[in-house]
Amino acid sequence: MKLLILGGTKFLGRFLAEEALRRGHAVTLFHRGRTNPGLFPEAEEILGDRDGGVDALAGGAWDAVMDTSGYLPRVVAQSVERLRTAVPRYAFISSISVYPDFPYDGLDETYRVDSLPPEDADSEDVGRYYGALKARCEQVVQAAYGDGALVIRPGLIVGPHDPTDRFTYWPHRFAAGGEVLVPGRPERPVQFIDVRDLAAWTLDMVEAGEAGVYNATGPVPPVTMGTLVAACVEAAAARGVTAEPVWVDGGFLKEQAVGEWVEMPLWISEAAGWPGFMTVSVDRAVAKGLRFRPVMETVEDTLAWDAARPPEPLRAGMARDKEQAVLAAWTRSTGRRTRS
Numbered sequence: 001m002k003l004l005i006l007g008g009t010k011f012l013g014r015f016l017a018e019e020a021l022r023r024g025h026a027v028t029l030f031h032r033g034r035t036n037p038g039l040f041p042e043a044e045e046i047l048g049d050r051d052g053g054v055d056a057l058a059g060g061a062w063d064a065v066m067d068t069s070g071y072l073p074r075v076v077a078q079s080v081e082r083l084r085t086a087v088p089r090y091a092f093i094s095s096i097s098v099y100p101d102f103p104y105d106g107l108d109e110t111y112r113v114d115s116l117p118p119e120d121a122d123s124e125d126v127g128r129y130y131g132a133l134k135a136r137c138e139q140v141v142q143a144a145y146g147d148g149a150l151v152i153r154p155g156l157i158v159g160p161h162d163p164t165d166r167f168t169y170w171p172h173r174f175a176a177g178g179e180v181l182v183p184g185r186p187e188r189p190v191q192f193i194d195v196r197d198l199a200a201w202t203l204d205m206v207e208a209g210e211a212g213v214y215n216a217t218g219p220v221p222p223v224t225m226g227t228l229v230a231a232c233v234e235a236a237a238a239r240g241v242t243a244e245p246v247w248v249d250g251g252f253l254k255e256q257a258v259g260e261w262v263e264m265p266l267w268i269s270e271a272a273g274w275p276g277f278m279t280v281s282v283d284r285a286v287a288k289g290l291r292f293r294p295v296m297e298t299v300e301d302t303l304a305w306d307a308a309r310p311p312e313p314l315r316a317g318m319a320r321d322k323e324q325a326v327l328a329a330w331t332r333s334t335g336r337r338t339r340s
Ligand SMILES: NC(=O)c1ccc[n+]([C@@H]2O[C@H](COP(=O)([O-])OP(=O)(O)OC[C@H]3O[C@@H](n4cnc5c(N)ncnc54)[C@H](OP(=O)(O)O)[C@@H]3O)[C@@H](O)[C@H]2O)c1
Pocket: 006, 007, 008, 009, 010, 011, 012, 013, 014, 015, 030, 031, 032, 033, 034, 035, 036, 048, 049, 050, 051, 067, 068, 069, 070, 093, 094, 095, 096, 153, 154, 155, 156, 157, 158, 164
């Protein structure tokens, strides 16, 4: 197939491009040339800004476009308009953040999506309205492409080359050893998807000409924070490092002003009132072939990638001195004995 990726050089797009090339597709990458230009010499590269510069795609014809870099409806409308006659299928990478809340377990694709408040209806503040803007982007693609529109809503995407460090923090932290603060209870469910599983399945869907809306997170069968922590402990041990999780009550973390999700990755407190945030249904995607590699493999590969990159502060996770201070406070409050 001839495939166009709007993006394709950073994280999910990068693995889409890699896998598509591996499968023998002809791949064109459209991006500004700021992020890893020339990463795939086998791919055609067209440089341009998707905001105002999609005319660079004029004259091209592809079997499908995969849009990994759409955040603003106004900008997505430009690529949709430019491509609708030249490209019959449009796969838009959205997010489970389109849902305004997660009030119950097993929330599926029929749940309502967020929208911009009337007083801010034209806002392009992605930091503030990420989910609502993604939902609007979906609608722009669907309105133009109809049955040719594939909308994929990933949860937290993890693995090598993750630019956010929200998952990487955990293998990285355990590999540093010692007592590691871990939020909540071991049996708390967590959801994430390995970028390589997501890329392979997205391509399967595009190759099969599938359309519709799909949540895409995982894994299935479900994993808990305890499973993830055990994998991180094992990966550290394989490197000769001893690490010991210390499970700290979520309410206590709130009292200690520990931030959810970024400062303490993979954690949203129960007080947030989103009981279904980590139990989103992926039944539709699994029925269409979404599969998941073992958590251990994701942890190992993420750690190997993390260890090989130039050392710099992680973009997510707790500062070590704060972690130790919170652990000390937890010890004082519970009478827990520390390791000597
Ligand atoms: N990370 C998560 O956990 C998560 C969860 C759910 C959904 N998502 C969604 O998944 C997608 C992930 O994206 P990714 O960053 O991994 O994709 P990617 O395609 O690997 O990287 C982003 C690409 O977009 C290009 N780009 C950025 N701005 C551009 C512009 N104005 N014009 C043309 N090209 C532009 C960048 O290259 P240049 O800089 O060279 O232009 C880069 O190639 C996003 O849509 C995100 O909303 C992510």
